[in-house]
Amino acid sequence: xxxxVFVTLKSGVLDPQGEAIRHALGAxxxxxxxxxxxxxxxxxxxxxxxxxxxxxxxxxMCEKLLAxxxxxxxxxxxx
Amino acid sequence: xxxxxITFPGSNCDRDLAMAFEQAGADVTRVWHKDTALPEGxxxxxxxxxxxxxxxxxxxxxxARSPIGAAIAGFADRGGHVLGICNGxxxxxxxxxxxxALLRNAGLKYICRTVALRVETTDSPFTCAYGEGAxxxxxxxxxxxxxxxxxxxxxxxxxxxxxxxxxxxxPNGSMEDIAGILSENRRVLGMxxxxxxxxxxxxxxxxxxxxxxxxxxxxxxx
Numbered sequence: 001x002x003x004x005v006f007v008t009l010k011s012g013v014l015d016p017q018g019e020a021i022r023h024a025l026g027a028x029x030x031x032x033x034x035x036x037x038x039x040x041x042x043x044x045x046x047x048x049x050x051x052x053x054x055x056x057x058x059x060x061m062c063e064k065l066l067a068x069x070x071x072x073x074x075x076x077x078x079x
Numbered sequence: 080x081x082x083x084x085i086t087f088p089g090s091n092c093d094r095d096l097a098m099a100f101e102q103a104g105a106d107v108t109r110v111w112h113k114d115t116a117l118p119e120g121x122x123x124x125x126x127x128x129x130x131x132x133x134x135x136x137x138x139x140x141x142x143a144r145s146p147i148g149a150a151i152a153g154f155a156d157r158g159g160h161v162l163g164i165c166n167g168x169x170x171x172x173x174x175x176x177x178x179x180a181l182l183r184n185a186g187l188k189y190i191c192r193t194v195a196l197r198v199e200t201t202d203s204p205f206t207c208a209y210g211e212g213a214x215x216x217x218x219x220x221x222x223x224x225x226x227x228x229x230x231x232x233x234x235x236x237x238x239x240x241x242x243x244x245x246x247x248x249x250p251n252g253s254m255e256d257i258a259g260i261l262s263e264n265r266r267v268l269g270m271x272x273x274x275x276x277x278x279x280x281x282x283x284x285x286x287x288x289x290x291x292x293x294x295x296x297x298x299x300x301x
Contacts, residue, residue, distance in 0.1 A: 009182075013227060016183050016252070065144060068137055068173065071180040071227060 001046045001054035002079040007067045008039030042066055043079060051078075080105040080298035084125040085151070085167075087112045087142045092128035092164065092275065099275035100125060103291035112145045122298050123160040124151055126167030128220070128273060138181065138223045139169030148174060160204060160294075161267045165221055168259070168269035177260055177269045178236070179228030184221070185252025191220040193284065195247030196258055196272055200240045203265040208293030215286035217272040219250060219258075224271040226253040226260075236260055243268055 009015050015037050022036040044061070048054040058076045067074040082100040084107060086093045093109070100107045108118045112131075117124065131142035142148065148170070155161050155176050163171035171177045184190060196217050198209040209215070228236070233255060236242050244259040251271075259270025274287030 014182065014185070014225075014252070016185050016187055016225070020187055065136070065140065068140065068180055070172075070178075071182065 001048055001051060003044045003046065003055065003058045004077045004079045005042040005044060005058060005062060005066055006039060006075045006077070007042065007062070007072050008037060008074075009071055010073050013071050039072075080295055081118070081120050081122045082107045082125055083110045083117050083121045083123070084108070084127060085110050085112065085147055086127070087129070087131035087145065087170075089131045089133055090127050090129035090166070092166075092273065095273075095275045096125045096127045096164065099278050099287070099291050102278065103288070103295050105291075105295065110147060112142065112147050115146045115150060117147075117150050117154055121154065121159070123162060123294065124154060126151070126161065126163040126170050128165030128167060131166055131170065134223075137169075137173065139166055139171075139173040142166075142170045143173035152176065155262070155267055158264065158266060162205065162294075163267075163269040164273055164275065165219075165224075165271055168271055169223065171267065171269045176267050177262055178232045179226055179260070181223050181271075182225040182227050182252075183223050184225050184250075189220075189222040190224075190250050191218070192250075193218045193277075194250055194272065196244045196286075197247060199242045199245055200261070202240060203243060203261050203268065204294055204297035205261075205268045205290055206243055206293065207297055208289045214247065215244075215289075216277065216284040217274055217287055218276045219272045220276075221251070221271055224251045224253065226257045226271075228254060239263070241265070244270055244272065 018036040062074040084097040241261040245256040277284040277287035
């Protein structure tokens with residue numbers, strides 16, 4: 001089973017990199033970019049064939065390592 | 080005092096930290112990240128600065144889950160003393176031994192310079208040798224030192240006097256100018272500035288040495 005994990009800073013946590021990207025877009029002439037939030041995407045290829053079990057495992061991976069839940073939230077999607 | 084200094088792949092302040100402990104008079108053992116136990120009789124663990132595991136995923140994230148990480152967490156749970164400096168602070172936060180997180184510096188730049196630090200509490204073995212409110216000159220060298228925590232955590236840290244150091248002039252966007260914090264039992268300290276780099280007169284400041292001398296006196300046999 002393949003999954004995509006999206007890890008982003010929680011809303012309310014300042015994203016200095018997102019802000020820098022927003023400024024750079026403005027400098028390139030892209031107007032009206034109200035906000036930019038950046039994060040990371042992680043692809044997982046799991047041997048487990050049971051979708052429920054595989055997704056549960058992916059979530060546990062997020063809780064234990066892939067995301068720092070103090071500042072980040074995550075989303076798991078089938079790939 | 081028996082000190083154990085950890086080395087992860089990418090640590091680069093481990094020798095400096097070991098030397099600081101040694102010159103203060105401690106017995107120092109160097110410990111590799113794949114070791115699963117700390118040396119018998121360890122009094123304090125030093126988690127050094129650097130770029131453990133290349134800062135992959137998040138600074139300190141992989142090191143926090145390394146074999147020696149579990150041993151350090153167990154040691155701290157049993158009341159052991161732990162000093163995490165710079166990347167070591169990031170590791171302790173990722174392990175959950177201290178609350179909050181460190182984000183990318185607000186100015187997005189890696190900052191390497193000596194800064195003024197204010198001692199916020201002398202009630203810890205790390206800060207006992209400083210004067211209350213003393214101002215120190217200690218170098219920082221980091222890209223991700225922007226301390227963040229939710230309002231409840233900040234209130235608790237303030238209320239319990241667990242902010243050990245604040246910056247005189249905030250270099251990185253850190254909430255409430257926080258540069259270092261203590262655990263609830265005051266035996267775990269995480270800080271971004273490098274006391275081991277302000278140890279000898281050749282460093283330009285010896286304000287960091289006071290921390291190691293204070294630790295030695297805290298551990299001196301009664």
